Amino acid sequence: HSTMAKFQVRLFIITFFCLTSALIFLILQLWKNYSTFTNSTNKNDVERVILESSIKIDELITQHEPSTPNPYILMYNGLSTCGSSWFIANLKALSIPNGFTFIHQESRGRKLIKEPYYYTNELLRLSNETPLAKYHDVYFLNFKSYNYSNPIYVNIAREPYDRAEATYTFHRFTCKRENRFCTAFIYEMQDLTFEECLTKWHNATHICGSFFRESMRVFCGHHQVCLDDKMSHIGVQLAKANIARYYTFVGLYEEYQASMLALEELIPTYFAGTASRYSRKTEEGVKAFPDIKTEKIIKEVLKYDYEVYHFIKQRFYQTIGKLGLVGHLKDIHWVP
Template identity: 25%
Template sequence: MSSLNERDLNNTRKAQMDLVFFNRVPKVGSQTFMELLRRLSERNNFQFHRDAVQKVETIRLAEDQQQEMAEVISELPEPSVFIKHVCFTNFTKFNLPTPIYLNVVRDPVERVISWFYYVRAPWYFVERKAAFPDLPLPHPGWLKKDFETCVLSGDQECTYTQGVTVEGIGDHRRQSLFFCGHDYECTPFNTVGALERAKFAVEQQYAVVGVLEDLNTTLSVLEKYVPRFFEGVRNIYATSAEYLTKINKNNFKPPVSEHVKDIVRRNFTNEIEFYQFCRQRLHKQYLAAHLPQRIMTGSLN
């Protein structure tokens, strides 16, 4: 790892407005981060905005929808935070000022297991039914599925095939999609093309991509690289950690064996590479911010 330069790793300086766009990946602890941002908005005097709950959440938008969303966000008062489940959207494409892009990732296999049980949790359907009474209830057989049997039986829901595209809300396999963007080339599962596009976006556009498994490092980097919004985040988390770690926790999720996880990992090679790429970048940002200047400008062997 060479030339750890904090300025080179700080994309916050590229932002053209005082606005954070958190296009959150599902099941990466984003509810916890939203609560932190809500509390930080009071402490650091910025506005907090999140997209309304939708009956059918579409994360990949047509170009006119992208532009409409970007225009709405751009018109928010500064400083603000806007949070939405949606793919990376390049504001400059629509001649709009660039926001501060943020997101969080998680081990992709753990994440797909979490999603599998999240959409089957009883409270999930109670909340959805309350918001949208006309939604049909799922089939009992689908609700009773367990992840291990789903994988070992070759069930289509738990078959992760290289290059296959499965559109719709039910397909949350591709964590990299939230960074790759809205183009169709981003949709095939576990492809090199989507991986490289996602890496490029992270490296060139995102101020910080946090890692759920490295929460302390993530909070430290956020506080250092996006201080206008995240100053004091570590103190807020430290005083409320017990509550924050329970947000959206699914007590209905049973353990999954390492054997089954290993089977799934074989088909998640590029998704795992993307996760490791984000993790390495986060650690580089942390080191650059904390190493003495004499070391930062030199070379690490």
């Protein structure tokens, strides 16, 4: 009986081990198949989005003529550290003599409009009462997606390195860790200049600020290709297409006076009187790169912003030339 009992115990152990091994093998196979299916599905989804986006880009680029905007709404989705404070003050001051309502709304870091359909409807409702100009520092929103004409879009761009350095300096001296709108790496930044931060964290440049691709995204919008870093090569094309199609004018921070004069010429309904109000004592020039290493880092991490900026710059000087405002430029070498 003792021998039989031992045999039965051994048989049970062997059987249990075999069944357990088989079950584990089956689970692993199922997981492998599921992972393969999921990865394949995700890959197919990404490829589909890219394909659809490419088609959309092609359709936009082939339509060279800008769309006709809604004349009763002006939208300034301002880039930070690009002279927006003066721009806002100017619109506010001009609202009474020019007969429009000015609305000032800050995103506080929320660059995507949560309920775009409601947002567009509310702006249209308000514009039925009186023309309005709105400042809201969010990513471009295409009103055509909701069967409405886009507003008169305007903006001011800035040389990407200048803007990145200015943004870094602003956060470095004003941010506190407990402020949820500030970078989480503020302590790593406080004792370093922008160039020192880039040098120290050259393999993790996000520590020096979350400004990468920001210019591109402001003009690109809410589309997936604008938000996914892996699709930025498509997003930058959509950004340029949006500028060409929907932005009446994008000025330059480095040419602020000429930008204000151009706005008054192009959109007098809102900007009449701007020239007489312009009172900036000096205009900042483009900051030179301190060294080749910094230049290489910046031009790599901001390559999409630079592509958008050069596109804006080319269009800016073409517009200035057509308006006969070349004499008000600082950098006449860029005039075509």
